[in-house]
Amino acid sequence: MTDRPDLPLRIAVPELGFLLCDRALRILPARRWTLAGTLEPAQRPVVAKLFLAGRQARRHFERERRGLEGLHRRGMAAPDVLYAGTLDELGGWLILTAWLPGASADTLGEAALPAVLRAVASHHAAGIEQRDAHLANFLVRSGIAWTLDGAGIRISGHPLPARRALRNLAAWLAQFPPAVDARLNEWCAVYGAIAGAIPRQELQCLLDRARRQREARHIDKALRSCTAxxxxxxxxxxxxxxxxxxxxxxxxxxxxxxxxxxxxxxxxxxxxxxxxxxxxxxxxxxxxxxxxxxxxxxxxxxxxxxxxxxxxxxxxxxxxxxxxxxxxxxxxxxxxxxxxxxxxxxxxxxWVAGESLAQVLPAADPPRRDLLLDRLCGLLADLARLRLTHGDLKATNLLVDQDNQLMLLDLDALRRHRRRVTFERALARDLARLRANWADDAELLAALDAALTAAGLAR
Missing domain, CATH: 3.30.200 (Phosphorylase Kinase; domain 1)
Structure with a gap:
């Protein structure tokens, strides 16, 4: 057994024929392979989850199988299981599900959020908690979010308690960029229409905590060997x-x-x-x-x-x-x-081709200047929602690419603030450093101040 599949891979499936896998969807070396392929001779597109031989393989296989069965019993949208059993040819276990055409929620971004919220609300109302909050576990098809992963499912005989449901909802919302917070009232209404009303302020606090936890896990992962x-x-x-x-x-x-x-x-x-x-x-x-x-x-x-x-x-x-x-x-x-x-x-x-904002903004015509200021304030607002400050926000550390998108450079002084008072002081220093770039250009400085005030970043 190798750590990674040698594609294309042909596997005999009892009573169904042969499985020809030609694409890897997710690989956990020597643990689990998720592959896309075709079931022959029916020529049916399928997804194969192979749980490789090892002490934990059987347990993960059983969790996945039970989770998918539980979703179907409670009427949730989930792919049909075509086969679940041992795989003597490679060693280990196989779960074969029907291929669902659609788009992954993590590629659709905010456009997928209403469908994901309706699915999560339906789960909670049915006593289902998906503990592995990851957008790749949902596939959105015709406005319906299908649940793809059964391994992280925990099912009880009654709707989830309010506090537990709220924490799980926060974990799902934390998968989306902070800009979604501007429409949090709307998202609360989408969820509440199925699972009942929820307190917005409490959800916001739990969401901020979930983002910090997700961020800490991601940064830790980026400093050790893993799939990425x-x-x-x-x-x-x-x-x-x-x-x-x-x-x-x-x-x-x-x-x-x-x-x-x-x-x-x-x-x-x-x-x-x-x-x-x-x-x-x-x-x-x-x-x-x-x-x-x-x-x-x-x-x-x-x-x-x-x-x-x-x-x-x-x-x-x-x-x-x-x-x-x-x-x-x-x-x-x-x-x-x-x-x-x-x-x-x-x-x-x-390497990203472009020019610094220090060069571009003073020479820009009014429409382009307004566009750049709007995008600058949008970027700063997103940072503020996460309580992030740059630490050296001079205009040469802002790159304008060919599509007039802004990119942050020189990140070694960027930091997250746990306390609001320290964040507000650091933000004020960032904005003062930004304004200092054009201290001699009264017209441009006035336009910048107006944009910052309109975005709620300055008073």
Whole structure:
């Protein structure tokens, strides 16, 4: 048994024929494979969940089977189970379900929220709690959210208690970007029409907590080996890379991280004492490599005990990516270490073509200026909903791409605030730093102040 399937994969299914799997939907190495394929000779599209041989495989198989059966018994929309049993050919167990055409809720985003809320409300009213709150567990088809995962289902004989239902609803809403909070009254009404009225303020508090918990789990995951990331820690180094970018040139760079900076033809973006930045072609894709320098012995000693700025940049880029907030996609993190002591560090992200807001905004015509200010305030409002502040919000740290979308750069000072008073002070410092970019342009500064006030970010 290998960690990953060798596709296409042909498997004999008792009494049904053969299963030909040609696409992986989700892979948990050596644990569970979720594959798309066709059941022959009927030529029926199916989804196969293979629970691989091991101590926990049988238990996970039984949980999935019982969960799907429970959904059907209570009239919930769930795919039909075509086969559930042992799989002697590969070892382990197989659950085969009908393929449902539609779109995953995590790709539809906010457009899927009403259907997901109706499904969650129906679950709660029927005494069903889906503990694995993940949008990929729902498929939206003709306005109906079908529940795909039975493993996380817990079923009782009566509707969920109000507090428990509210916590589970908050866990589902936390899967969506914070912008959905602006319509929270509407979402409460959608849910309440099926499962009963809910207190909005209490839901908001639980939602904020669920987001913090989800964010902490995601950042922790981004620093260890899993399906999405490859992390390696030794006495002398820490390296993490996004598996989507794993390729020979990137692996070679990890062994010689200073090579792009020593190249006589290096494409320099910044030469600084504290940080050096170059653009490099790694495996045919342009990347930005940022090296955080140690300026002298005193600086080196101060940084020994503290997480590197590259570490903070990686964590914060993952934080923003989780919530759909725009920043160049993080690719790799590298730290030189000696045990727990930190040395030099590098951060790699994708290259995004564009110009800084400092260049674009003063030269923009009125319609484009209004569009950019509106998007700037929208970005700042999304950060504010999460109590995030940038820490160095100068206009050169805001990139305007070819579609007039704004992206946040230089994330090592970005932080989340638990207390409102500290957040409001940090936000005021961010806005003051932003306004200072155009202190000599009274007209532009007035337009910025008006936009900030209209967005509720300034008084």
């Amino acid at each position: 990331f490859d992390a390696r820690r030794t006495l002398r180094r820490l390296q993490v890379l996004d598996r989507r970018d794993d390729a020979p040139d990137l692996r070679a760079w990890l062994l010689a991280p200073d090579a792009p900076f020593e190249n006589l033809q290096a494409d320099w973006l910044k030469r600084g004492n504290s940080a050096s930045v170059v653009r490099a072609d790694l495996d045919g894709r342009l990347r930005v490599i940022k090296r955080y320098n140690l300026k002298n012995l005193a600086h080196r000693l101060r940084r020994l005990w503290r997480p590197s700025r590259a570490w903070h940049s990686w964590r914060n880029a993952q934080r923003l990516a989780l919530w759909g907030l725009p920043t160049p996609r993080p690719v790799a993190l590298l730290e030189h270490r000696f045990g727990w002591l930190r040395g030099r560090a590098w951060y790699v992200c994708e």
